[in-house]
Amino acid sequence: MALNGKTALVTGASQGIGRGIALRLAKDGANVALVDIKADKLETVRGEAEALGVKATTFVADVSKRDEVHAAVDHAETALGGFDVMVNNAGIAQVKPLADVTPEDTDRIYNININGVLWGIQAAAQKFIDRGHKGKIINASSIAGHDGFAMLGVYSATKFAVRALTQAAAKEYASRGITVNAYCPGIVGTDMWVEIDERFAEITGAAKGETYKKYVEGIALGRAETPDDVAALVAFLAGDDSDYITGQAILTDGGMVYR
Numbered sequence: 001m002a003l004n005g006k007t008a009l010v011t012g013a014s015q016g017i018g019r020g021i022a023l024r025l026a027k028d029g030a031n032v033a034l035v036d037i038k039a040d041k042l043e044t045v046r047g048e049a050e051a052l053g054v055k056a057t058t059f060v061a062d063v064s065k066r067d068e069v070h071a072a073v074d075h076a077e078t079a080l081g082g083f084d085v086m087v088n089n090a091g092i093a094q095v096k097p098l099a100d101v102t103p104e105d106t107d108r109i110y111n112i113n114i115n116g117v118l119w120g121i122q123a124a125a126q127k128f129i130d131r132g133h134k135g136k137i138i139n140a141s142s143i144a145g146h147d148g149f150a151m152l153g154v155y156s157a158t159k160f161a162v163r164a165l166t167q168a169a170a171k172e173y174a175s176r177g178i179t180v181n182a183y184c185p186g187i188v189g190t191d192m193w194v195e196i197d198e199r200f201a202e203i204t205g206a207a208k209g210e211t212y213k214k215y216v217e218g219i220a221l222g223r224a225e226t227p228d229d230v231a232a233l234v235a236f237l238a239g240d241d242s243d244y245i246t247g248q249a250i251l252t253d254g255g256m257v258y259r
């Protein structure tokens with residue numbers, strides 16, 4: 001198995017894409033540290049990972065808090081005996097016309113989606129350097145990190161920022177054997193999209209389900225994305241086969257945005 005003996009930390013692992021990534025990495029042989037702000041669901045995912053024959057541990061942390069992210073990385077190393085892969089997946093969406101955005105909105109979403117990724121990059125890179133080996137840092141961007149989406153303007157800005165951090169970190173850490181890449185999903189059928197669809201319905205008067213349907217109809221491959229689709233790309237980026245790739249923000253969207 002491609003990730004046998006490796007240790008991977010995934011943030012936002014309680015559900016959705018993060019859960020899918022954690023279970024795929026476990027299936028590929030990695031021991032997994034599951035981090036989220038939601039404690040209860042983490043334990044369920046831990047059981048699912050252990051059933052795949054690997055070690056798993058949980059840690060409750062808010063990625064917007066630098067100390068908590070650093071503590072999560074320390075915990076992963078102590079509990080699992082190594083540290084090789086960091087997946088900065090946790091994020092939140094916000095559907096709002098730009099005209100209505102408040103400073104409180106931007107503080108919240110920037111702190112989670114941008115700073116959360118930055119703290120994860122810092123903590124993981126320092127850990128790889130202290131341990132004296134290479135490492136993989138993999139960040140959640142989006143199609144909205146390649147194209148700004150109406151009503152998702154602030155969210156889109158955070159996902160463009162993730163690409164900037166990914167490129168800068170790739171350059172800063174390349175000499176240490178650390179690669180830094182981002183994955184850019186399209187329309188994934190998770191709770192995040194349930195919330196996005198509901199907010200669009202409130203703001204635009206669209207019927208419930210209509211916005212999601214409209215976006216899915218625009219996908220060339222003809223179906224919504226699943227967490228497993230995203231996890232397949234992340235598993236590649238976590239393994240040795242991607243060793244010569246760094247600083248990239250790779251689209252996995254079934255054919256929506258072409259770069």
Ligand SMILES: NC(=O)C1=CN([C@@H]2O[C@H](COP(=O)(O)OP(=O)(O)OC[C@H]3O[C@@H](n4cnc5c(N)ncnc54)[C@H](O)[C@@H]3O)[C@@H](O)[C@H]2O)C=CC1
Pocket residue numbers: 011012013014015016017018035036037038061062063064089090091092093112140141142143184185186187188189190191192193
């Ligand atoms: N669902 C989609 O269509 C797409 C999602 N993405 C990105 O993928 C990532 C995962 O999204 P989904 O799984 O769909 O979302 P989701 O809402 O289903 O799950 C997000 C997870 O992150 C956790 N989380 C939120 N804030 C946190 C914080 N401050 N600290 C720790 N954990 C926190 C939540 O508790 C939850 O378990 C996000 O970064 C999102 O922006 C990117 C493109 C498309």
Ligand SMILES: CC(=O)C(C)=O
Pocket residue numbers: 093142143144149185186187188192
């Ligand atoms: C949630 C998200 O990133 C999009 C573009 O749907």
